[in-house]
Amino acid sequence: MENSQVPDIVVARLPLYLQMLKRLAKAGEINTSSKDLGFKLGISAAQIRKDLSHFGEFGKQGTGYSIAYLIDCLEDILNVNRVWNMALVGVGFLGHAIVNFQGFNHHGFEIKCIFDADPAKIGQSVAGFEILDIADLEKLIRKHKIQVAMITVDTEHAQDVADKLVRAGIQSILNYAPVILKVPVEIQIQYIDPIIELQHMTYYLK
Amino acid sequence: MENSQVPDIVVARLPLYLQMLKRLAKAGEINTSSKDLGFKLGISAAQIRKDLSHFGEFGKQGTGYSIAYLIDCLEDILNVNRVWNMALVGVGFLGHAIVNFQGFNHHGFEIKCIFDADPAKIGQSVAGFEILDIADLEKLIRKHKIQVAMITVDTEHAQDVADKLVRAGIQSILNYAPVILKVPVEIQIQYIDPIIELQHMTYYLK
DNA sequence: ACATTTTTGTGATAAATTTAACATATGCTA
DNA sequence: TAGCATATGTTAAATTTATCACAAAAATGT
Numbered sequence: 001m002e003n004s005q006v007p008d009i010v011v012a013r014l015p016l017y018l019q020m021l022k023r024l025a026k027a028g029e030i031n032t033s034s035k036d037l038g039f040k041l042g043i044s045a046a047q048i049r050k051d052l053s054h055f056g057e058f059g060k061q062g063t064g065y066s067i068a069y070l071i072d073c074l075e076d077i078l079n080v081n082r083v084w085n086m087a088l089v090g091v092g093f094l095g096h097a098i099v100n101f102q103g104f105n106h107h108g109f110e111i112k113c114i115f116d117a118d119p120a121k122i123g124q125s126v127a128g129f130e131i132l133d134i135a136d137l138e139k140l141i142r143k144h145k146i147q148v149a150m151i152t153v154d155t156e157h158a159q160d161v162a163d164k165l166v167r168a169g170i171q172s173i174l175n176y177a178p179v180i181l182k183v184p185v186e187i188q189i190q191y192i193d194p195i196i197e198l199q200h201m202t203y204y205l206k
Numbered sequence: 207m208e209n210s211q212v213p214d215i216v217v218a219r220l221p222l223y224l225q226m227l228k229r230l231a232k233a234g235e236i237n238t239s240s241k242d243l244g245f246k247l248g249i250s251a252a253q254i255r256k257d258l259s260h261f262g263e264f265g266k267q268g269t270g271y272s273i274a275y276l277i278d279c280l281e282d283i284l285n286v287n288r289v290w291n292m293a294l295v296g297v298g299f300l301g302h303a304i305v306n307f308q309g310f311n312h313h314g315f316e317i318k319c320i321f322d323a324d325p326a327k328i329g330q331s332v333a334g335f336e337i338l339d340i341a342d343l344e345k346l347i348r349k350h351k352i353q354v355a356m357i358t359v360d361t362e363h364a365q366d367v368a369d370k371l372v373r374a375g376i377q378s379i380l381n382y383a384p385v386i387l388k389v390p391v392e393i394q395i396q397y398i399d400p401i402i403e404l405q406h407m408t409y410y411l412k
Numbered sequence: 413a414c415a416t417t418t419t420t421g422t423g424a425t426a427a428a429t430t431t432a433a434c435a436t437a438t439g440c441t442a
Numbered sequence: 443t444a445g446c447a448t449a450t451g452t453t454a455a456a457t458t459t460a461t462c463a464c465a466a467a468a469a470t471g472t
Contacts, residue, residue: 040386050459053420078408087255096299096303100299113293152404180222180225195225196225198310199221200217202284202378203217203283205394206377216429269437270448
């Protein structure tokens with residue numbers, strides 16, 4: 001995954017910083033500090049400063065950080081100061097919920113196409129999107145210059161879909177199916193799996 | 207989070223091992239090895255052996271692991287050889303999708319109650335569950351001996367709901383709202399946030 | 413003006429995590 | 443039965459990650 005100098009574990013924390021900064025900005029805050037941010041995120045101040053130091057100097061001694069400026073810098077670093085086109089594959093209950101979720105648009109992730117394999121679903125409309133035939137996936141992914149895809153199909157079909165997406169030239173995949181997928185190393189992939197998170201927590205219970 | 211001897215990062219990998227083992231069992235496989243498992247999960251064989259060694263000896267030299275036996279052992283370790291009662295708070299599109307998801311039941315997580323604050327929703331039925339008034343949350347959580355909760359409300363209400371759940375004696379929380387919550391250290395909490403995962407990936411793109 | 417407080421960015425240090433290597437045990441083959 | 447191949451569990455080494463501590467800079471107060 002990592003080919004740069006910056007450890008992936010550091011990169012993984014940046015979106016959390018950005019989330020909190022945006023929340024503070026929304027609340028009308030102007031400045032913050034590594035101490036303040038760290039307290040609010042449950043992370044040490046030193047770690048936040050160290051993490052940011054991989055990318056430059058964004059603060060001022062004695063004063064801390066301008067929230068607006070740090071947001072800009074983090075958005076640059078994370079490449080989210082632009083719009084990313086997305087596709088969703090699998091329009092079941094979960095796909096339905098995701099298509100109706102407005103949060104993606106607000107963060108520069110724009111759903112362009114939604115696909116399903118079920119002839120009964122193809123052609124129907126969900127939240128203003130026509131459900132497209134997965135047979136046309138490769139063609140449409142290229143046509144709409146889609147870089148990111150979400151997989152919300154059954155476990156059994158997830159690898160097939162991933163293979164199709166890779167062939168279509170997709171760059172990153174957010175997989176909701178509870179299965180580890182095999183994709184080329186240059187493809188970014190992340191997993192969302194509530195069962196995994198629940199089992200992680202129950203280890204500590206009783 | 208961690209109060210035991212075993213690093214949390216090790217605990218976090220166990221559910222992945224369990225997921226793959228169950229998949230192999232379903233496919234009719236009888237035995238596996240750290241090498242085989244590692245290849246399938248994209249993890250080194252040494253790490254899998256090291257991780258398991260924190261909990262005991264589950265394999266046999268020269269042969270590897272019995273899949274069925276290792277599944278049993280991991281389920282014991284993760285405390286998932288029992289049923290955990292769950293509540294869901296917030297029946298929007300996402301809550302709706304989760305209530306209709308059968309995967310929880312198949313892994314011993316049983317949704318018992320679903321709550322919302324919207325008078326228009328309270329009393330309605332979703333997938334056989336009556337939407338309950340969040341005003342009755344504390345009473346019903348105790349009555350149904352619910353240990354785990356999922357938060358699927360708006361960002362603005364998530365902390366309030368978490369506070370209510372903690373007062374009701376919940377032990378762990380799976381939070382889908384895009385906000386870091388403040389809960390007592392003895393409460394287990396995990397986050398599911400697709401925006402965070404997407405921003406993590408876009409760092410590596412173009 | 414000057415001492416005090418705050419806070420950054422960073423080099424040094426400590427801690428945590430992963431990888432490597434190997435003695436030991438098991439099964440298979442001839 | 444002996445020899446070979448396989449694979450575990452574990453100790454030691456290497457690597458990665460987090461923490462500490464402090465000089466330097468900025469703001470504040472007297």
